[in-house]
Amino acid sequence: MTSPPATAPPGTEKPRRYRPKLRYELIGCGLHGHELVGTDAASVRPEDRLVVREHDGLRWHRCLRCDSWLPLPPPEHPARPLPPDRTQIDLPLRGRPLRDRYVLRLIAVDRVVHVLVLGTIAVVIFLFAHDRGQLHSDYTRILANLQGGLGGPIDNTGHGVFSELNRLFAFSPAELYLAGVAVTAYTAVLACEAFGLWFARRWAEYLTFVETGILVPLEIYELTTRVSALKVLTLIINLAVVAYLLISKRLFGLRGGGAAERAERQADTGWQALERADPYLATEAGGQVVQEPAAAGPPASPAPPPPSAKSCTPPSTSSCSTGKTSASPPSG
DSSP states (O other), X not given: OOOOOOOOXXXXXXXXXXXXXXXXXXXXXXXXXXXXXXXXBSOOOGGGXXXXXXXXXXXXXXXXXXXXXEEEOOOSSOSBSSOOOGGGOOOOOOHHHHXXXXXXXXXXXXXXXXXXXXXXXXXXXXXXXXXXXXXHHHHHHHHHHHHHHTTSOOTTTTSHHHHHHHHHHHSOHHHHHHHHHHHHHHHXXXXXXXXXXXXXXXXXXXXXXXXXXXXXXXXXXXXXXXXXXXXXXXXXXXXXHHHIIIIISOGGGGGGHHHHHHHHHHHHSSHHHHHHTOTTEEEOTTSOEEEOOTTTSOOSSOOOOOOOTTSOOOXXXXXXXXXXXXXXXXXX
């Protein structure tokens, strides 16, 4: 039987010159620990060789995320007789789906920051509109006191902070309330984007693309009137978000659309992705893992490969997940 093409485990590929590749699997294991199964089992079966193997009194557990192999002694007090079956294991994300999770959540964090800032501005606008009369009276009295203390009128009330305050007090309460409603509505849209992007919802990707795409022409126009570092940085970030959503997430049917994106996700996740990264195993038509023929494969009880020199550093034994039905990272 022909085995599927092998896939190099994360971190073992030779990096391309001038094009370093960021391995999100190694980042995930560095932050949350390795995803191991069978650490609490009394014994292992031959069909468990994809995720755990025994050799010379040690068990080699495979991280389901980054493919590192960790040698651990059998448990002194096993909680289960055998490792969980495949149907009981919740596989972590790998490959491009894992990359997309990090990128989308980074955009979601940016939206959360905007929500906090704009939410504060909306509250200030409503408070100002409610107390506009009293605030305008206080502002006039303070300005008169300043003029009297300086021995004459202030000549620069048309510039700086005085100019901005004069513009602000020129708005009627109705206009201020309308502006507060508009800012609140935009804040709600950004909050919906942050929620949807954090949980990788397709509708949130479209909403973010449309909302950000509308702002790009306005930001370009602002740069034609006055250039600042903040405006340039904002434009660059928004252009990167639009390009990523349009090209990498295949919005509006681009590059195959959602169907191609789902096929790519299936290719990089699931048990087939794990089997492709294991040189000792092949997949039968029924999905069961079997040993390669003797002429093409290793001996009957091959020693599992040690962790790659470029793979993520194995955490201490205490950080490995134990006693779990699914391969979930340890809390914290």
